Amino acid sequence: MNWSFYDPVFAYDRGNPTLKTFSAWTGHRRFAYDLTRNLKPRTVVELGTAFGVSYFSFCQATVDSAANTRCYAVDTWLGDPHGGYYSEAIFEAVSAIARIHYPNVATLVRCFFDEALHYFPDESIDVLHIDGYHTYEAVKHDFDTWIPKLARNGVVLFHDIAERSRDFGVYRVWEGLACYPRIEFAHSHGLGVLFPKGCPPSMNALIENGETFAAHYANLAHK
Numbered sequence: 001m002n003w004s005f006y007d008p009v010f011a012y013d014r015g016n017p018t019l020k021t022f023s024a025w026t027g028h029r030r031f032a033y034d035l036t037r038n039l040k041p042r043t044v045v046e047l048g049t050a051f052g053v054s055y056f057s058f059c060q061a062t063v064d065s066a067a068n069t070r071c072y073a074v075d076t077w078l079g080d081p082h083g084g085y086y087s088e089a090i091f092e093a094v095s096a097i098a099r100i101h102y103p104n105v106a107t108l109v110r111c112f113f114d115e116a117l118h119y120f121p122d123e124s125i126d127v128l129h130i131d132g133y134h135t136y137e138a139v140k141h142d143f144d145t146w147i148p149k150l151a152r153n154g155v156v157l158f159h160d161i162a163e164r165s166r167d168f169g170v171y172r173v174w175e176g177l178a179c180y181p182r183i184e185f186a187h188s189h190g191l192g193v194l195f196p197k198g199c200p201p202s203m204n205a206l207i208e209n210g211e212t213f214a215a216h217y218a219n220l221a222h223k
């Protein structure tokens with residue numbers, strides 16, 4: 001199979017105790033790590049980083065592979081109505097971990113997503129992770145405004161595609177994108193993996209064996 005599986009150590013687990021290392025995203029970090037190592041992206045952009053669990057998983061894979069990947073985290077680091085609002089200590093903790101463990105990889109862009117658009121040329125992002133505010137309108141807006149930035153053969157990740165509580169609407173955005181090559185994970189609130197501008201050969205195994213991959217990473221969700 002054209003896909004390598006890794007057994008990473010996440011340096012940020014030893015980070016500042018202020019950081020919550022067990023977020024709703026923790027169950028996907030092994031996949032995020034393997035995706036980054038197998039895809040070898042040049043540019044990763046995350047919309048919604050909070051405590052950094054997903055973001056530092058991309059960073060860890062980049063450091064371990066000695067790749068030239070740059071990983072950008074865009075967030076106000078203020079919080080939002082779904083996850084709640086949090087203190088300045090979180091941004092300070094995330095900044096410290098980025099500086100200590102991922103100095104040549106991590107760039108924190110502290111602003112609203114819309115304000116960050118001009119930092120990135122069109123078709124320049126290889127991995128775009130959308131994990132901000134989770135109403136249908138917010139996620140649809142984030143996808144529509146950022147999709148021009150996605151490179152050919154790039155991948156978009158959506159967290160919370162399985163979450164239907166309150167006014168979460170990621171699943172509705174995900175349903176509307178069924179025409180593109182993709183796989184999905186049901187565990188840990190769900191993760192959608194979408195290739196809306198073509199699928200590179202290195203991702204064929206993933207697309208063709210989606211259910212096998214989903215079962216494999218679900219088993220690793222608590223590691």
Ligand SMILES: C[S@@+](CC[C@H](N)C(=O)[O-])C[C@H]1O[C@@H](n2cnc3c(N)ncnc32)[C@H](O)[C@@H]1O
Nearest residue numbers: 023025048050053054075076079112113132133
């Ligand atoms: C669900 S949390 C991100 C979780 C994170 N990916 C993880 O691994 O735990 C959502 C984050 O998005 C940020 N956010 C929501 N809407 C935003 C917007 N329009 N611009 C900037 N940040 C936003 C919030 O501040 C919050 O930190």
